[in-house]
Amino acid sequence: MLFWAITGLLTLVVVAALARALMRGGEDARPPAAYDLAVYRDQLKEVTRDLERGVISAADAERTQTEVSRRILAADAAQKRHEDTTKQGRGAPVVVGVTALVLAVGAFAMYSELGAPGYGDLALSDRIESARILRAERPSQASAEASVPAAPAPDASTDYTALVVQLRNAVQTRPNDLQGFTLLSQAEARLGNFAAAHAAKATVLSLKGQDVSATDYSEHADLMILSAGGYVSPEAEAVLEQALALNPGDGPSRYYYGLMMAQTGRPDTALRIWDQLLREGPPDAPWISPVSAQIDDMAERAGVDYARPAIGTGRGPTAADIDAASDMSPAERMQMIQGMVEGLSERLATDGGPAEEWAQLISALGVLGEFERSRAIFENAKQVFAEDPGAMDILNNVADRVGLE
Numbered sequence: 001m002l003f004w005a006i007t008g009l010l011t012l013v014v015v016a017a018l019a020r021a022l023m024r025g026g027e028d029a030r031p032p033a034a035y036d037l038a039v040y041r042d043q044l045k046e047v048t049r050d051l052e053r054g055v056i057s058a059a060d061a062e063r064t065q066t067e068v069s070r071r072i073l074a075a076d077a078a079q080k081r082h083e084d085t086t087k088q089g090r091g092a093p094v095v096v097g098v099t100a101l102v103l104a105v106g107a108f109a110m111y112s113e114l115g116a117p118g119y120g121d122l123a124l125s126d127r128i129e130s131a132r133i134l135r136a137e138r139p140s141q142a143s144a145e146a147s148v149p150a151a152p153a154p155d156a157s158t159d160y161t162a163l164v165v166q167l168r169n170a171v172q173t174r175p176n177d178l179q180g181f182t183l184l185s186q187a188e189a190r191l192g193n194f195a196a197a198h199a200a201k202a203t204v205l206s207l208k209g210q211d212v213s214a215t216d217y218s219e220h221a222d223l224m225i226l227s228a229g230g231y232v233s234p235e236a237e238a239v240l241e242q243a244l245a246l247n248p249g250d251g252p253s254r255y256y257y258g259l260m261m262a263q264t265g266r267p268d269t270a271l272r273i274w275d276q277l278l279r280e281g282p283p284d285a286p287w288i289s290p291v292s293a294q295i296d297d298m299a300e301r302a303g304v305d306y307a308r309p310a311i312g313t314g315r316g317p318t319a320a321d322i323d324a325a326s327d328m329s330p331a332e333r334m335q336m337i338q339g340m341v342e343g344l345s346e347r348l349a350t351d352g353g354p355a356e357e358w359a360q361l362i363s364a365l366g367v368l369g370e371f372e373r374s375r376a377i378f379e380n381a382k383q384v385f386a387e388d389p390g391a392m393d394i395l396n397n398v399a400d401r402v403g404l405e
Contacts, residue, residue: 036071036075036078040068040071041072043064043068044065044068044072047064048061128266130265131264131265131266132389134264135260135264135389135390138233138263140235141227141233144231145195145228148229151192152192154191156191163187164191167183171184176207178204181200181203181207182204185198185201185204188200189226194223194224194226195227197227198224198227201220201223202220205220213246214243214247215250217240217242217243217246217253218240218243218252221243221252221253221256222252222256232259232263237257237390240253240256240257244257244397245394245398245401248356248394249360251277251286252287254273254277254287255273255287257356258270258274261273261390262294262298266388267298267301267302270302271295271302271304271306272352273354273356274291274294275309276353276356276357278292278295278308280312283311283312296308340364341361341364344364345361345377348361352384354391355381355385355388355390355392355394356394358385359394359397361377362374362378362381362395362398362404363398363401363402366401366404371402371403371404375404378399378404382395
């Protein structure tokens with residue numbers, strides 16, 4: 001309440017000052033013609049004194065007085081024109097009132113949209129700590145699913161729905177049926193039953209055991225997030241981290257990880273992750289469209305003057321790139337991989353990048369056997385992401401796989 005009282009008083013003071021200026025219309029300002037009149041009148045007096053002292057002749061005095069008088073008339077006319085203009089420029093009370101109202105209401109509306117009454121300007125460390133607390137205390141998957149409104153009935157045929165019911169009954173009697181639970185997860189997702197779909201997918205992951213892939217984890221997280229209405233819960237985050245531990249370059253997982261950072265008060269981290277996804281492409285990747293739709297707003301939230309990169313211009317070495325080199329000779333393969341690794345290393349050192357890219361570089365150097373350099377990059381990355389627990393999890397996971405810890 002004190003805040004609004006102070007701001008209201010300051011607004012009144014400003015409005016009163018502006019209103020006074022509009023009402024007076026600059027009447028206190030002395031025009032140049034007034035100074036000219038004073039000078040010309042002094043000149044007339046000086047001519048009269050010179051004539052009395054005999055310094056100038058009567059003819060010269062008359063000629064000078066005539067010229068000065070002409071100038072006085074011109075200056076007097078200019079002064080009257082200025083006075084008339086000043087009177088016309090004085091703001092009418094209605095105009096002054098409307099202007100004051102627009103200023104007061106506009107200031108209030110702008111602050112209501114952009115401001116935060118009662119909160120001081122937070123330091124960066126405070127903002128990071130606030131985001132950490134928000135992330136640690138956010139709702140669970142179950143709470144999020146309970147708050148999502150019921151979805152409308154899917155447009156599915158009666159026969160298809162009956163087949164799904166049969167499939168549900170069948171897997172209950174065959175708890176180790178990997179194919180059955182895979183089909184059930186897909187079927188439930190088609191019907192919009194995302195909670196049931198991710199539950200079936202969890203069983204699929206359990207049955208696969210050591211054969212589970214990054215894509216499996218990514219699909220599981222996707223279903224969890226859909227069932228929570230687009231919200232990335234702590235449980236979904238844990239699944240995303242498992243996907244990124246197996247494949248730091250997994251596009252869907254990186255998109256959702258960025259979304260999670262945005263939802264927990266770190267739009268700056270989300271912007272870095274999504275910017276890199278745009279740079280890597282490809283243009284037809286399924287995550288490019290949602291990133292493109294949201295990244296400008298994310299940059300505004302992060303306070304960054306952002307220019308979108310061309311899609312697909314910043315791609316680093318992936319596991320697929322390294323596998324593709326298997327048909328080359330050892331020397332050619334090493335040269336190709338070294339070139340891609342050096343390009344990624346140089347870009348990270350110059351422009352920075354998300355934790356997934358640092359993990360990608362650490363992993364690639366491990367594949368090349370450059371463990372000392374990989375360890376140095378890991379130590380550098382830990383300094384960069386010291387305040388980001390999620391990023392540290394990704395880095396620590398890849399360091400474990402490479403054998404740095």
